[in-house]
Amino acid sequence: MLETVWRPHPGQRAFLESPAKIRVLACGRRWGKTDACAAEAVCNLLGPEPTRQLIVAPTLDQARLLFERVLELVEALPGPAPPKVRWTPYPRLDLAGRTLAARSGHVTRSLRGNGATHVVVDEAAFVPEKLITEVVLPMLATTNGRLTLISTPKGRNHFWRFFRLGESGEAGVWSRRAPTSESPFVPEAFLQTQRRLISDRAYRVEYEAEFLDSEGRVFPAEAVDRCLVPDLPRLPEPPFLAGLDWGRYGDPTALAVLCGSRDEAMLLDVRRIEAPSWSAQVGLVRRALEAYPGVRLLCDSTGVGDPMLEALRRSAPGLRADGFVFTAASKAQLIDNLALMLDRGALKMRPDPELLRELEHFEAREAASGHRRLGATAGYHDDLVCALALAAWRLPQPYRPTILLGQPRRFSAHAKL
Numbered sequence: 001m002l003e004t005v006w007r008p009h010p011g012q013r014a015f016l017e018s019p020a021k022i023r024v025l026a027c028g029r030r031w032g033k034t035d036a037c038a039a040e041a042v043c044n045l046l047g048p049e050p051t052r053q054l055i056v057a058p059t060l061d062q063a064r065l066l067f068e069r070v071l072e073l074v075e076a077l078p079g080p081a082p083p084k085v086r087w088t089p090y091p092r093l094d095l096a097g098r099t100l101a102a103r104s105g106h107v108t109r110s111l112r113g114n115g116a117t118h119v120v121v122d123e124a125a126f127v128p129e130k131l132i133t134e135v136v137l138p139m140l141a142t143t144n145g146r147l148t149l150i151s152t153p154k155g156r157n158h159f160w161r162f163f164r165l166g167e168s169g170e171a172g173v174w175s176r177r178a179p180t181s182e183s184p185f186v187p188e189a190f191l192q193t194q195r196r197l198i199s200d201r202a203y204r205v206e207y208e209a210e211f212l213d214s215e216g217r218v219f220p221a222e223a224v225d226r227c228l229v230p231d232l233p234r235l236p237e238p239p240f241l242a243g244l245d246w247g248r249y250g251d252p253t254a255l256a257v258l259c260g261s262r263d264e265a266m267l268l269d270v271r272r273i274e275a276p277s278w279s280a281q282v283g284l285v286r287r288a289l290e291a292y293p294g295v296r297l298l299c300d301s302t303g304v305g306d307p308m309l310e311a312l313r314r315s316a317p318g319l320r321a322d323g324f325v326f327t328a329a330s331k332a333q334l335i336d337n338l339a340l341m342l343d344r345g346a347l348k349m350r351p352d353p354e355l356l357r358e359l360e361h362f363e364a365r366e367a368a369s370g371h372r373r374l375g376a377t378a379g380y381h382d383d384l385v386c387a388l389a390l391a392a393w394r395l396p397q398p399y400r401p402t403i404l405l406g407q408p409r410r411f412s413a414h415a416k417l
Ligand SMILES: Nc1ncnc2c1ncn2[C@@H]1O[C@H](COP(=O)(O)OP(=O)(O)O)[C@@H](O)[C@H]1O
Pocket: 006, 007, 008, 009, 012, 027, 028, 029, 030, 031, 032, 033, 034, 035, 036, 185
């Protein structure tokens, strides 16, 4: 009956026909991953079994996309009575005793203990591994339920490991990888434009679904994954440190708020602030910071950033705000500090797909002058990364006495390595 409103393309059909208990689908953007899972969820809602389905994604907005697509398809069908739908505190629908709920990966405590017959993790490469292994898999254990992981790749992380289980046919896992071009619904011209707009590497990850390793990356995927947590380990407490990257040339302004120290920090908020005018942006920034008493802000004061900082100080007289001028050298210090913190797992954060993509596509290139040029791959933003790096730079550095043992060693220039 679903075929009257939705038909799979051949790649989607291969996925939908697999009977495996665990399926891993690694495909390029717009291939139709979300759509295929929505269609399958509809079949389960209308099927003979009493199903309890759950959609999980890094953010509730992302999970809601799939949920809304399910609703759209159900409502387009001529047959069933309309489902009972509730939107708060999270979307949930009930159709003749079969349920479907959409949750973000941030709510592990309330997810634990609930059984489900099917769980779909959308953007699975972007959720913390523990969410899958410690929360989702136990939810399926009692029901002998099915797990579907769909995502674009993000380096060689847990999603890649699940994918590889399928390649070797281990543990009953099925997996498939396909480029966006497999979908007949994506015009070739769109792909050609993307190919021109973004770097070769970003294109290979985002549209050809390649699991590229992190070699040469400023923020290696393994380091970023060390920092991802489904829940923050502690309650937020001062000192609060914020970083702000003013948007220019039509880019949005980005804000990040941390607490803790350079040894142990937590990301409390990271977001873009979009407003039609500079003054409206200043107002929104001020309001966003009101939630963090005593917050210290470091903002980009390069060029137009300087008058913006002045405007912000006038608008929020009590705010402790300082400027940071970006030069090739100062930006390198800022970024190196963030890279080091991520490498040590010193910054715990819940997954924000936008930030994670920016980190993945952030590059160091050799400029003609011999300097490293740091920034987003062409076609990508790096405003969230810059805001985060500014906030991280502001973090207090725990006191560490330097212990010198004897004379500093000197190395002969001719010493053999
Ligand atoms: N079988 C299909 N029939 C019609 N439209 C489809 C089909 N599969 C995908 N689409 C459309 O293609 C676009 C991208 O699909 P989506 O599921 O969001 O991709 P992904 O999750 O892989 O990025 C959406 O507009 C979706 O409705």
